[in-house]
Amino acid sequence: xxxxxxxxxxxxxxxxxxxxxxxxxxxxxxxxxxxxxxxxxxxxxxxxxxxxxxxxxxxxxxxxxxxxxxxxxxxxxxxxxxxxxxxxxxxxxxxxxxxxxxx
Numbered sequence: 001x002x003x004x005x006x007x008x009x010x011x012x013x014x015x016x017x018x019x020x021x022x023x024x025x026x027x028x029x030x031x032x033x034x035x036x037x038x039x040x041x042x043x044x045x046x047x048x049x050x051x052x053x054x055x056x057x058x059x060x061x062x063x064x065x066x067x068x069x070x071x072x073x074x075x076x077x078x079x080x081x082x083x084x085x086x087x088x089x090x091x092x093x094x095x096x097x098x099x100x101x102x103x
Contacts, residue, residue, distance in 0.1 A: 015068035021060030022071050029056035 018026045033053035037046050063070050 015064075017064055017068060019057060019061075021057060021064045022068070025060050025071060026057065029053065029060065 016023050030053060033049040033056070036052065037049035039045075067073065
């Protein structure tokens, strides 16, 4: 008797992106650029805000294209950074008991 399979559709299993970038980071950069433009109310601040918005949008799109979950990976890396001790080196001589530990 064959097993009954249920297909998993791509539409229900996608990462939430906004303007092809990470949703929260794109909205945060837009908020920061908008706050800069409207709080200063100056032509120079408007130009800087637009440059900030478009450059951050470009970089966030590149980041999402490489890995849509890169923000979560980076935050997890920052959280566990103190946990992983730096002990590995190409010049380390392992004893036989250390080598037998992983067999």
